[in-house]
Amino acid sequence: xxxxxxxxxxxxxxxxxxxxxxxxxxxxxxxxxxxxxxxxxxxxxxxxxxxxxxxxxxxxxxxxxxxxxxxxxxxxxxxxxxxxxxxxxxxxxxxxxxxxxxxxxxxxxxxxxxxxxxxxxxxxxxxxxxxxxxxxxxxxxxxxxxxxxxxxxxxxxxxxxxxxxxxxxxxxxxxxxxxxxxxxxxxxxxxxxxxxxxxxxxxxxxxxxxxxxxxxxxxxxxxxxxxxxxxxxxxxxxxxxxxxxxxxxxxxxxxxxxxxxxxxxxxxxxxxxxxxxxxxxxxxxxxxxxxxxxxxxxxxxxxxxxxxxxxxxxxxxxxxxxxxxxxxxxxxxxxxxxxxxxxxxxxxxxxxxxxxxxxxxxxxxxxxxxxxxxxxxxxxxxxxxxxxxxxxxxxxxxxxxxxxxxxxxxxxxxxxxxxxxxxxxxxxxxxxxxxxxxxxxxxxxxxxxxxxxxxxxxxxxxxx
Amino acid sequence: xxxxxxxxxxxxxxxxxxxxxxxxxxxxxxxxxxxxxxxxxxxxxxxxxxxxxxxxxxxxxxxxxxxxxxxxxxxxxxxxxxxxxxxxxxxxxxxxxxxxxxxxxxxxxxxxxxxxxxxxxxxxxxxxxxxxxxxxxxxxxxxxxxxxxxxxxxxxxxxxxxxxxxxxxxxxxxxxxxxxxxxxxxxxxxxxxxxxxxxxxxxxxxxxxxxxxxxxxxxxxxxxxxxxxxxxxxxxxxxxxxxxxxxxxxxxxxxxxxxxxxxxxxxxxxxxxxxxxxxxxxxxxxxxxxxxxxxxxxxxxxxxxxxxxxxxxxxxxxxxxxxxxxxxxxxxxxxxxxxxxxxxxxxxxxxxxxxxxxxxxxxxxxxxxxxxxxxxxxxxxxxxxxxxxxxxxxxxxxxxxxxxxxxxxxxxxxxxxxxxxxxxxxxxxxxxxxxxxxxxxxxxxxxxxxxxxxxxxxxxxxxx
Numbered sequence: 050x051x052x053x054x055x056x057x058x059x060x061x062x063x064x065x066x067x068x069x070x071x072x073x074x075x076x077x078x079x080x081x082x083x084x085x086x087x088x089x090x091x092x093x094x095x096x097x098x099x100x101x102x103x104x105x106x107x108x109x110x111x112x113x114x115x116x117x118x119x120x121x122x123x124x125x126x127x128x129x130x131x132x133x134x135x136x137x138x139x140x141x142x143x144x145x146x147x148x149x150x151x152x153x154x155x156x157x158x159x160x161x162x163x164x165x166x167x168x169x170x171x172x173x174x175x176x177x178x179x180x181x182x183x184x185x186x187x188x189x190x191x192x193x194x195x196x197x198x199x200x201x202x203x204x205x206x207x208x209x210x211x212x213x214x215x216x217x218x219x220x221x222x223x224x225x226x227x228x229x230x231x232x233x234x235x236x237x238x239x240x241x242x243x244x245x246x247x248x249x250x251x252x253x254x255x256x257x258x259x260x261x262x263x264x265x266x267x268x269x270x271x272x273x274x275x276x277x278x279x280x281x282x283x284x285x286x287x288x289x290x291x292x293x294x295x296x297x298x299x300x301x302x303x304x305x306x307x308x309x310x311x312x313x314x315x316x317x318x319x320x321x322x323x324x325x326x327x328x329x330x331x332x333x334x335x336x337x338x339x340x341x342x343x344x345x346x347x348x349x350x351x352x353x354x355x356x357x358x359x360x361x362x363x364x365x366x367x368x369x370x371x372x373x374x375x376x377x378x379x380x381x382x383x384x385x386x387x388x389x390x391x392x393x394x395x396x397x398x399x400x401x402x403x404x405x406x407x408x409x410x411x412x413x414x415x416x417x418x419x420x421x422x423x424x425x426x427x428x429x430x431x432x433x434x435x436x437x438x439x440x441x442x443x444x445x446x447x448x449x450x451x452x453x454x455x456x457x458x459x460x461x462x463x464x465x466x467x468x469x470x471x472x473x474x475x476x477x478x479x480x481x482x483x484x485x486x487x488x489x490x491x492x493x494x495x496x497x498x499x500x501x502x503x504x505x506x507x508x509x510x511x512x513x
Numbered sequence: 514x515x516x517x518x519x520x521x522x523x524x525x526x527x528x529x530x531x532x533x534x535x536x537x538x539x540x541x542x543x544x545x546x547x548x549x550x551x552x553x554x555x556x557x558x559x560x561x562x563x564x565x566x567x568x569x570x571x572x573x574x575x576x577x578x579x580x581x582x583x584x585x586x587x588x589x590x591x592x593x594x595x596x597x598x599x600x601x602x603x604x605x606x607x608x609x610x611x612x613x614x615x616x617x618x619x620x621x622x623x624x625x626x627x628x629x630x631x632x633x634x635x636x637x638x639x640x641x642x643x644x645x646x647x648x649x650x651x652x653x654x655x656x657x658x659x660x661x662x663x664x665x666x667x668x669x670x671x672x673x674x675x676x677x678x679x680x681x682x683x684x685x686x687x688x689x690x691x692x693x694x695x696x697x698x699x700x701x702x703x704x705x706x707x708x709x710x711x712x713x714x715x716x717x718x719x720x721x722x723x724x725x726x727x728x729x730x731x732x733x734x735x736x737x738x739x740x741x742x743x744x745x746x747x748x749x750x751x752x753x754x755x756x757x758x759x760x761x762x763x764x765x766x767x768x769x770x771x772x773x774x775x776x777x778x779x780x781x782x783x784x785x786x787x788x789x790x791x792x793x794x795x796x797x798x799x800x801x802x803x804x805x806x807x808x809x810x811x812x813x814x815x816x817x818x819x820x821x822x823x824x825x826x827x828x829x830x831x832x833x834x835x836x837x838x839x840x841x842x843x844x845x846x847x848x849x850x851x852x853x854x855x856x857x858x859x860x861x862x863x864x865x866x867x868x869x870x871x872x873x874x875x876x877x878x879x880x881x882x883x884x885x886x887x888x889x890x891x892x893x894x895x896x897x898x899x900x901x902x903x904x905x906x907x908x909x910x911x912x913x914x915x916x917x918x919x920x921x922x923x924x925x926x927x928x929x930x931x932x933x934x935x936x937x938x939x940x941x942x943x944x945x946x947x948x949x950x951x952x953x954x955x956x957x958x959x960x961x962x963x964x965x966x967x968x969x970x971x972x973x974x975x976x977x
Binding site: 077078082184185189194197199353355365370373376381387391393394396397398401406410 | 530534541547657658659660662822829836837838841843845855857858861871873874875876
């Protein structure tokens with residue numbers, strides 16, 4: 050039987066999953082591939098550390114260089130993370146004509162283009178299904194299944210940690226600090242959860258996805274990013290009254306679909322726009338110069354929609370494309386086995402290219418120079434504004450006037466009764482689609498009123 | 514620029530979509546493929562008929578033979594349907610070393626194995642993403658993304674027509690005849706809807722999916738198939754009370770997961786077992802000889818689950834696999850553009866194989882001789898039984914005794930009050946997991962009671 054030699058750098062959670070899947074599913078993989086995948090080298094920082102998977106002593110090394118120098122390693126599997134050593138390893142592998150599988154979204158978001166260019170020069174492949182939404186074959190779908198189509202928008206729940214926390218807050222009414230502590234205790238959040246709760250992890254993933262979907266060169270700073278730390282149980286309660294669920298959503302879309310979206314947002318009923326509405330699919334709007342918007346923020350979405358049903362540590366990506374219309378992929382976001390499985394699928398795919406001598410069969414995503422980025426100030430969506438005001442006559446009228454002056458049209462207002470007269474009372478306004486800069490300016494103005502008792506809370510609304 | 518010549522047989526709904534996508538997305542496709550796809554021949558039964566897409570006169574023919582004889586046609590796209598002429602065309606193409614793309618599930622379900630064997634012999638490819646769930650890349654996912662994994666179960670809403678009808682019945686309380694008539698008026702159901710409403714179409718698709726997921730050789734007759742024609746609005750109302758949605762589900766699964774499912778069914782709360790429960794993923798149960806069960810029938814599923822949220826003419830497939838856990842794909846079920854898009858993605862994929870000289874890169878699904886089929890009598894699931902009984906004392910006790918004698922354990926009972934004494938009254942029993950043969954025998958017995966006023970209605974329950 051023919052063999053494909055691989056080398057694995059890093060044996061953390063995902064690396065352990067990869068080795069265990071390669072071992073346990075060996076018969077299936079050999080039957081499907083007609084060849085054997087052989088692990089020739091494993092690079093470990095600390096070979097003495099005890100691990101869940103056993104590795105044969107003879108193939109373990111602590112030096113990256115050993116991996117690069119081994120002529121029997123055709124595929125380098127980079128699972129060390131970060132953008133320093135990992136970059137050097139991937140670059141070194143590509144330079145030596147080795148193929149690469151990586152699950153490192155940070156590396157791809159920061160330096161992907163450089164690595165893709167090098168791979169194309171050298172006629173080798175870089176596969177990275179494990180980098181975004183481990184258990185969801187989104188990379189493959191964007192690269193291959195939708196090759197015949199033109200994607201218009203992408204809405205994703207791409208961070209399992211925050212989705213776990215928001216689900217707990219929604220379902221059990223927990224405050225954020227408790228939900229986060231529970232997620233940490235159960236292993237769904239890391240000891241330092243900053244990258245997840247800040248939205249940074251989701252923004253990196255969005256960069257990787259936007260390149261495939263739109264050919265857009267985005268850095269993390271190009272993504273309007275807002276984390277979940279400011280969310281309060283109260284916002285979940287209000288949202289429910291308006292028929293919304295609250296999710297940390299990664300959104301990227303071509304701005305030309307605006308006209309169609311105007312309609313969709315106005316129909317944002319609890320029944321869920323997703324299934325019934327549908328953008329005007331193949332009905333052929335012209336191809337104007339491409340501009341996209343890219344953002345990650347807590348988002349109210351219709352409670353009955355499919356994305357609202359994605360609970361716990363799961364991930365999902367909803368795509369809209371011209372021919373296909375809406376489509377959605379759902380699965381586990383991370384973990385040894387889901388992400389390990391994505392990595393092994395990549396190894397198998399690469400092995401097929403090697404065995405059939407067809408590297409570069411699916412070209413890496415081209416960066417289209419002509420894709421523009423809409424400035425954050427120009428973003429448009431619906432807005433939920435929770436004002437905290439003194440309960441005196443005329444406050445609503447004054448706020449409404451301020452909003453109207455900035456062309457922000459009100460869809461609904463709700464105000465809670467309060468106990469003591471003249472005290473602080475929440476006043477919630479849901480707007481129709483408005484311009485980000487206008488909304489921010491209006492809030493700044495309202496926040497300066499002497500009747501405003503606390504900073505106004507803003508949550509964006511989407512009908513994906 | 515290099516060229517790949519294709520020939521298209523049949524220019525109905527899907528064929529029209531294919532040509533229109535090839536034309537409208539030509540720049541994107543050429544950029545991604547680095548080659549041009551050229552339609553060399555189009556076979557039409559009636560070239561004079563007016564069509565939505567224009568075809569250059571010079572390439573039109575009425576003879577299949579012209580397609581087969583054209584040396585510049587490397588890929589034959591079969592879109593004529595049926596299992597007669599379509600079989601001859603596909604076989605002829607494979608014999609001449611041409612690759613094939615087909616969207617013909619009936620052909621694959623009936624004679625797929627023979628064609629796959631021939632393709633393997635000739636070293637050419639058969640791609641068929643369009644054959645099952647047009648807008649859902651399920652074939653590609655099973656063939657490639659899950660190549661590293663072992664699938665344990667598959668639950669699909671794979672027929673858009675019946676899902677449209679059931680959604681209308683559930684949401685608007687319509688009787689089936691009205692919902693069907695409306696679906697026909699809107700183009701979601703054909704004038705003769707038999708293949709759809711009988712479950713036959715879904716069963717054919719399940720055969721195609723089960724071969725990929727489990728290597729099982731199934732014919733349509735191997736699938737326990739029950740259509741939707743007997744469903745009444747009343748069953749939707751009862752289902753809702755128990756926390757269920759009603760869907761026509763295609764189910765295939767390895768029988769070894771029984772033990773794990775026992776638990777899942779008992780937890781079948783309205784909150785939805787899908788997201789939180791999860792079978793014991795990578796926890797390594799042994800690999801016993803494979804037996805699968807395969808069935809298509811109206812099914813109660815938890816109202817809060819993701820599949821329950823799939824409404825209208827949409828399709829979705831939920832997979833459970835050892836490493837990945839649960840994953841779901843959702844999209845449009847059929848139509849010119851979604852299915853056309855799937856066919857064009859196949860053409861692009863095949864073109865990549867042709868250009869990189871790697872045909873057979875992903876082998877066709879092997880039929881594993883050792884996959885057994887569980888007899889329909891041995892199927893196990895939960896059951897909803899709606900008895901219509903005379904409202905006299907002792908009826909419930911008698912039915913409960915009959916069920917107990919066959920080891921059918923009752924999870925819940927509900928009985929409606931009625932107006933006139935001694936008249937017919939519905940009595941609904943929901944069982945825990947039971948054996949199909951036992952349930953059928955118990956129903957037959959109850960249906961012979963003099964207190965039974967109408968045939969008992971049975972609907973199976975799953976917690977996918």
